[in-house]
Amino acid sequence: MRVSLLTHTPDPERTVAAAARLCYSDAAIGELMDRGAGDRAAFLRKILSLGHLSVLEHASFTFGIEGISRACSHQLVRHRIASYSQQSQRYVSQRARFEAVTPPSIAERPELLARYEGLLEQIHQAYGEFLDAGIAAEDARFVLPNAAATKLVVTMNARELRHFFALRCCRRAQWEIRAMAVEMLRLCRQAAPLLFADAGPGCLAGRCPEGAMTCGEMAQVREEFSQL
Numbered sequence: 001m002r003v004s005l006l007t008h009t010p011d012p013e014r015t016v017a018a019a020a021r022l023c024y025s026d027a028a029i030g031e032l033m034d035r036g037a038g039d040r041a042a043f044l045r046k047i048l049s050l051g052h053l054s055v056l057e058h059a060s061f062t063f064g065i066e067g068i069s070r071a072c073s074h075q076l077v078r079h080r081i082a083s084y085s086q087q088s089q090r091y092v093s094q095r096a097r098f099e100a101v102t103p104p105s106i107a108e109r110p111e112l113l114a115r116y117e118g119l120l121e122q123i124h125q126a127y128g129e130f131l132d133a134g135i136a137a138e139d140a141r142f143v144l145p146n147a148a149a150t151k152l153v154v155t156m157n158a159r160e161l162r163h164f165f166a167l168r169c170c171r172r173a174q175w176e177i178r179a180m181a182v183e184m185l186r187l188c189r190q191a192a193p194l195l196f197a198d199a200g201p202g203c204l205a206g207r208c209p210e211g212a213m214t215c216g217e218m219a220q221v222r223e224e225f226s227q228l
Contacts, residue, residue, distance in 0.1 A: 001101075002066040003180060005187040012059035012158065012192045013040060019055040020047045044194045056158035056195065063154045063184055069101035071146035072176040076154070079164055083155040089141040089148075095131055097124055099149035101176065120147065161188060162199045169225070170201040171215040186228050200225040 009015055017040050047055065068076075077084055100120050106112050123143055130140040156164060161184070167173065168181035188196045202209040203218045204225055215221070 001068055001176070001180060001183075002064075003183040003187065004064045005184075005191060006062045006064050006153065008061040008191050009059040012061075013044060013194045015058050016047075016055050016158065016195065017044055019058045020044075020052060023052075023055070041194055048195075048198070053159045053162070056162070057160075059158040059192065059195065060155055061158065061161060061188060061191065063187070064151075065154060065180065066151045067099065067101070067149050068152075068176060068180060069146060070144075070148050070150055072101075072174070072180065073150050073152060074146075075174060075177050076152070076180075079156070079160065081156070081160040085153040087151040089144060090138040093131070093137050094124075094141070094144060094148070095128055098127075098144065100145070100147040101149055102147070104175070120145070158188075158192065158195050161185075162196070165196075165199045166202045166209075170203075170210065171217065171221060172210050172213060182228070185225075189228065200228075 020043070073086060077086075102113070102116065106116050123145055126143050127140050130143070131137065165181055165185050168177050169185060171178070173181070185196060185199055188199070198204060201221055203214075203221055208214040208218055
């Protein structure tokens with residue numbers, strides 16, 4: 001898996017702070033943008049604590065994501081307040097051996113790993129035979145597995161990212177999308193530390209929202225994200 005932050009709103013914290021100040025000020029927008037960073041941290045912390053999150057929608061972040069499975073991308077696109085561009089299996093031939101993601105639970109068991117890799121080899125051969133027989137790639141792709149790797153460009157605003165992190169950084173999330181979400185959060189904290197300092201799974205700020213389904217390791221989770 002490879003995750004990179006391709007671009008983001010220039011000076012996202014300045015933009016969010018100006019938008020928030022506008023709600024409580026009659027000053028010109030230019031004046032609000034020009035205000036110094038002296039009290040910005042305290043102001044943004046206050047805005048976040050009050051739940052005034054709509055202003056975070058003015059900052060967006062665009063990621064390049066490679067080497068995740070189609071199983072993972074199917075989960076990712078359920079987050080609807082986002083923009084996605086995904087490599088097409090219709091137009092991009094998989095004749096060359098397609099990259100596949102192997103779950104750790106299978107990789108650690110040699111007898112199952114051999115069976116898994118054998119199935120992938122059979123699929124690869126069948127796909128190539130269909131193409132050789134004149135079947136269009138858009139139909140041959142029907143045999144490709146959820147394990148097939150894909151690439152995406154993903155854009156979310158800061159508010160949606162915080163919601164995404166609350167759900168997908170949780171230890172109850174599926175392992176692959178959790179690993180992706182944690183890396184996305186790490187990159188966001190580098191780009192906009194004030195906006196994402198407290199972002200992460202829901203248990204960082206209070207009780208575990210999973211109820212009876214909790215992992216029971218809130219202390220460890222909080223330590224993990226304090227060091228991210």
